[in-house]
Amino acid sequence: MxxxxxxxxxxxxxxxxxxxxxxxxxxxxxxxxxxxxxxxxxxxxxxxxxxxxxxxxxxxxxxxxxxxxxxxxxxxxxxxxxxxxxxxxxxxxxxxxxxxxDVPRLHCHLSDIFVRRNYNRSQADEIAAWPAIVSRAAESGATAAGIGVGAAFGSNFGDFPGDDAAVRMLQRQATLWDEAGIPVRSVFLSDPMGWVMPHVIDRQLRRIVERWPAIDSVRLHLHDSRGLALTSTYVALRALDERHRVELDTxxxxxxxxxxxxxxxxxxxxxxxxxxxxxxxxxxxxxxxxxxxxxxxxxxxxxxxxxxxxxxxxxxPHPVASRAYSTELPVVETMEEARHFRLGMGVIREPRRPWRAS
CATH class of the missing domain: 3.20.20.70 (Aldolase class I)
Incomplete structure (x- = not known):
């Protein structure tokens, strides 16, 4: 496509x-x-x-x-x-x-409670580490930098600051890179608690690439707690284009x-x-x-x-071309019988074909 x-x-x-x-x-x-x-x-x-x-x-x-x-x-x-x-x-x-x-990256979780539970440090600790990261990058002659947020779409613990918070936090990071004269070229969005929704990730990514057009690398780590990770991944791919590279964790x-x-x-x-x-x-x-x-x-x-x-x-997989099911396939009911696509019709214990032959 x-x-x-x-x-x-x-x-x-x-x-x-x-x-x-x-x-x-x-x-x-x-x-x-x-x-x-x-x-x-x-x-x-x-x-x-x-x-x-x-x-x-x-x-x-x-x-x-x-x-x-x-x-x-x-x-x-x-x-x-x-x-x-x-x-x-x-x-x-x-x-x-x-x-x-990888390019030097600033990162911060939007849920302070989650980062305390998961990494035993605070959101403030993450932010406090930024100046040293920027300083080392500048001293090493870095020519590109990254920005990123965790718990980017929501928190199970009631401490999510809202849909605009991700872009605001990314802007804080980008400002430090701008001051150091290092262009932002990549962004990382992670969703450890499965709050991602298609319309939100679409809006977020479009805002990100519009605000930082030099970004050409996107990494997404999306969880599926509410069954929306694959749909959101598809929407994310359509929000980007051939100018971008996207890494998908699955x-x-x-x-x-x-x-x-x-x-x-x-x-x-x-x-x-x-x-x-x-x-x-x-x-x-x-x-x-x-x-x-x-x-x-x-x-x-x-x-x-x-x-x-x-x-x-x-x-x-979709049964197209050589994967098409045989017209002689009997009634399929159980999860075990559904595996006929790999194991053959022998997995169907009681083959039944109650329809009239054509």
């Missing part, structure tokens, strides 16, 4: 997804999942995070998981680190991890969530397989193997012991 931005999918199931699942999932299962994920055609995979096991016990074995990684050429493996110690640990695994050199199966946000496993994200199916139907060649993603989602369900949230792993 013409007019769309360049799209990059960053797969977060092994970090964002696993951090909300049982800490008892075996290292062997995680390694097997990670290596299977590497063979799906996804090009950016977050393998986990270097977080203190006291706060995120699901990541306690991240070093062993990386040791079991079988890297695939052309895949960039990343890990999230939230402090200097975490970054030091990540550096010891580089390669296979890639330590991306998880296979749509699992994920922060334990400090109030919704637990109900938070979720847009399912990677659902996004890939949408993009492919829009004419975007993602290079991702949808069948492999579906197989991964089924294996993921076995590992976590519950159904995942995504839809394409249940009903399959």
């Amino acid at each position: 013409n007019g769309l931005p360049a799209i990059t999918i960053t797969e977060e199931v092994m970090r964002e997804g696993m951090q909300i699942e049982s800490a008892g999932i075996s290292v062997a299962d995680k390694i097997r999942l990670l290596n299977a994920l590497s063979r799906t055609g996804l090009k950016r995979i977050v393998v986990g995070s270097f977080a203190h096991p006291k706060f995120t016990p699901q990541m306690a074995d991240i070093d062993r998981i990386i040791d079991g990684l079988e890297p695939v050429d052309g895949v960039t493996y990343l890990a999230r680190a939230f402090n200097a110690k975490g970054r030091e640990r990540a550096a010891r695994h580089t390669p296979p991890l890639t330590q991306e050199v 998880t296979v199966g749509g699992i994920g969530g922060c334990p400090y946000g109030g919704n637990g496993r109900a938070t979720g994200m847009a399912a990677t397989e659902d996004l890939v199916n949408l993009l492919e139907m829009m004419g975007v060649d993602t290079g991702v193997d949808l069948d492999a993603l579906v197989e991964f989602a089924w294996d993921l369900e076995r590992v976590i012991g519950r159904p995942v949230n995504g839809q394409v792993s249940k009903a399959g």
Whole structure:
């Protein structure tokens, strides 16, 4: 489809997804999942995070998981680190991890309660760190900078300052970069509590690119607590154009969530397989193997012991061309029988065709 931005999918199931699942999932299962994920055609995979096991016990074995990684050429493996110690640990695994050199960025959460619960610091602490970041960037000769807000669309804890707050906070950050003579080229919007709505993200992104026309890179981390992440992603893509690059964080199966946000496993994200199916139907060649993603989602369900949230792993991709269903397909009723799109008509236990033959 013409007019769309360049799209990059960053797969977060092994970090964002696993951090909300049982800490008892075996290292062997995680390694097997990670290596299977590497063979799906996804090009950016977050393998986990270097977080203190006291706060995120699901990541306690991240070093062993990386040791079991079988890297695939052309895949960039990343890990999230939230402090200097975490970054030091990540550096010891580089390669296979890639330590991306991003533009210096200012960031702040709009929910003070959330940032206290999640990072054990305040919104004021985040803002207080800005001058040092700008100073280091100027001293290093940075030629571009980023701005960003977390809890960009709302808060479960009643402390959201309103729809205009995101742009106001971004403006405060941009002013510091302007004073340092460093142009703003990227923006990051994250939604840890799943408040994103299509009409709001459309308005926000259009205001952002109008106010800062030099911005050509947008990263979105959208959660799905209210079922609007994929719709909002589509609207975001239409609010941008070919001048932009957009990075979309998703998880296979749509699992994920922060334990400090109030919704637990109900938070979720847009399912990677659902996004890939949408993009492919829009004419975007993602290079991702949808069948492999579906197989991964089924294996993921076995590992976590519950159904995942995504839809394409249940009903399959749109059955176009060679995927069209056989006209001999019997009545399909159960979730198990719906898997005939991959497993064949043999999964239908009592084949019934009550209609008249044509």
